Amino acid sequence: MATGSTALVNLLMIGVLVAQYLVVIVAGRLHPEARWLLLWSILYWSSYHCSLQSNPPRSMLSWCRPISMSLWTTVAYRASDGLRNRGCGVSRRNIDWIARPELSSAEPTGDPILWRHLMKRLVVWLATGTTILSLAALVAGCGAGGSVGGGARDRDDSKALQSKTWKATEIAGVESVLASKEFEATVKFTEGQMGGSATINRFNATYVTGSGNTIEVGEPVNTLMAGPPEAMAQEQAYLAAIQKAVAYEVTQDSLTLLDDEGKILVKYQVVPDAELIGTQWRAIAYNNGRGGLESLAPESSITATFAEDGTLGGKASINQYTTTYTVSGRDQMTIGAEIAVTRMAGPEDLMAQEAAYLAALPQTSTYEIDGDSLWLRDASGAALAQYMAE
Numbered sequence: 001m002a003t004g005s006t007a008l009v010n011l012l013m014i015g016v017l018v019a020q021y022l023v024v025i026v027a028g029r030l031h032p033e034a035r036w037l038l039l040w041s042i043l044y045w046s047s048y049h050c051s052l053q054s055n056p057p058r059s060m061l062s063w064c065r066p067i068s069m070s071l072w073t074t075v076a077y078r079a080s081d082g083l084r085n086r087g088c089g090v091s092r093r094n095i096d097w098i099a100r101p102e103l104s105s106a107e108p109t110g111d112p113i114l115w116r117h118l119m120k121r122l123v124v125w126l127a128t129g130t131t132i133l134s135l136a137a138l139v140a141g142c143g144a145g146g147s148v149g150g151g152a153r154d155r156d157d158s159k160a161l162q163s164k165t166w167k168a169t170e171i172a173g174v175e176s177v178l179a180s181k182e183f184e185a186t187v188k189f190t191e192g193q194m195g196g197s198a199t200i201n202r203f204n205a206t207y208v209t210g211s212g213n214t215i216e217v218g219e220p221v222n223t224l225m226a227g228p229p230e231a232m233a234q235e236q237a238y239l240a241a242i243q244k245a246v247a248y249e250v251t252q253d254s255l256t257l258l259d260d261e262g263k264i265l266v267k268y269q270v271v272p273d274a275e276l277i278g279t280q281w282r283a284i285a286y287n288n289g290r291g292g293l294e295s296l297a298p299e300s301s302i303t304a305t306f307a308e309d310g311t312l313g314g315k316a317s318i319n320q321y322t323t324t325y326t327v328s329g330r331d332q333m334t335i336g337a338e339i340a341v342t343r344m345a346g347p348e349d350l351m352a353q354e355a356a357y358l359a360a361l362p363q364t365s366t367y368e369i370d371g372d373s374l375w376l377r378d379a380s381g382a383a384l385a386q387y388m389a390e
Contacts, residue, residue, distance in 0.1 A: 158209040160250045161189040165196070165371035166268035172259075173237040181372055181388045182284050183231045185238045186271070188370055196370060199235035200227035202383070205242070215248050215257070223383070225285065225293055241265040271371035274389040276327070277306050281314075281374050281387035286353070287360040293383050294356075297349055302357055304387060312361075317354035318346035323361065333376070337362040360384040 168185040171177055177185070178199070186196035194217070195204035203222035209215050220239050226232070245257040245265055255268040283302035288294040296302060303314035306325060312335060313322040324336040339358055345351070365379040374387040 154211045155213055156209065156211050157213055157248075157250050160252075161209075161248070161255065162191070164188065165271045165273055166255050167271040167371060168238060168266050169269050170264065170267035171234065171238050172241045172263070172265045174234050178231060178234055183227070183234065184372070185234065185266075186371055186373070187242070187268070197373060198222055198239055199231050201225050201235065202375075203239060209248075213248050213250070215245050217242050217245050219243065223293065225295065227295070238266065273369045274372055274374070276367070276369060276374070277308050279374075280305055280390040282390050283357070283385055283387050285383075285386040286357045287382070287384045289356045289359060291382075293386065297353055300350055300353065302353075302385075304385075316341065316358055317350045319344050319354060321358060325364075327367070331366045331368060333364050333367045335361045335364045335376075357385065 166187050166189075168177055168187075171185065183199050184197055185199050187194055188196050189207070192206055192208070193204065194207050195202065197203075198220070201223040203220040205220040206218035207215060220243070222239065227235075242257060242265065244259045246260045247258040247262075249256045249258065253270045255270075257265040257267075259265050281304045283296060283304065285293040285295050286302065297317075300317050301315055302317055304312060305314055306312055310324050310326060311322060312325045313320070315321075319342040321339050321341045323339040325333060327333050339361065341358065346354075361376070361384070363378045363384055364376045366377045366381075368375040368377070372389040374389070376384040376387075378384055
């Protein structure tokens with residue numbers, strides 16, 4: 001809803017609260033049960049409305065509003081009946097009635113003049129104070145959604161999204177996010193672009209943020225690798241969830257995407273980027289030379305270690321390999337074409353995997369570290385290998 005429309009609706013809700021007070025005072029001749037139904041129906045709607053408008057919608061104000069308004073309603077209701085029956089005076093009977101409704105038919109007791117002065121002031125203070133509290137809670141709660149005052153609705157924390165790798169810890173539709181590093185769902189935001197691991201495949205999408213920490217995510221484009229059924233199910237749920245996001249909450253180390261009802265779609269935590277040099281990288285996919293990434297054969301292993309002296313080495317599947325590399329700028333990398341390899345033999349499928357991996361390495365033009373993941377890419381941006389930090 002637009003900011004102007006939201007502000008108008010919230011002002012109307014404040015008008016509803018004022019109307020409630022007038023209803024209680026003026027409509028004293030209503031039957032008590034009918035009065036309660038009328039008041040609570042209005043209270044419920046106004047509380048529910050502000051819960052939707054508040055940002056975050058699960059804030060403490062979601063509890064303060066109904067509590068403060070119900071207290072106000074109770075006091076105002078009892079006070080209005082006492083004022084109606086006693087001509088703006090309240091006797092001892094009215095005190096008992098406030099605490100014990102079953103005594104409402106009993107005869108008045110105590111000194112009505114004394115209690116009239118004491119209770120008149122007490123009721124006015126309570127009714128006025130709780131009315132102010134309820135109105136303040138409503139204004140603060142709705143204002144948190146960016147209406148009255150407009151402060152939160154004008155808030156823009158989009159810069160806090162960027163330059164960090166976010167790892168999903170909760171995904172709508174997924175009972176438990178997979179714990180394996182190989183199946184992490186991540187995202188990294190740059191100006192207008194977002195991308196990361198969808199679980200098995202890489203994805204990229206556009207996004208637009210607005211005031212009030214709103215967000216709109218474009219349709220993702222992803223690679224087409226296959227994986228275990230549970231990982232593919234998590235990937236589908238993750239990609240579906242991020243497209244439904246309309247708002248976000250972000251701190252230094254956490255991010256939450258919300259839908260249009262304020263429900264959690266994805267929760268993230270910050271993952272520090274691993275260091276290229278000195279980290280033991282384990283490959284989970286390699287370019288098979290036929291235009292795409294392929295997962296490693298079962299029970300096989302490919303590793304890479306980038307040393308500070310410019311050497312790159314590891315296991316290629318069967319044999320050990322060594323070559324050189326250089327990095328420049330923020331993400332430029334070249335890997336030497338002369339690769340020294342031991343001469344052990346092995347199963348045919350593993351030897352083919354090894355040959356494809358070693359052929360891909362010298363094509364490297366850029367690298368990207370995404371949390372615990374390392375990607376090597378050629379000049380066109382095509383992925384050559386994907387690794388996970390050990």
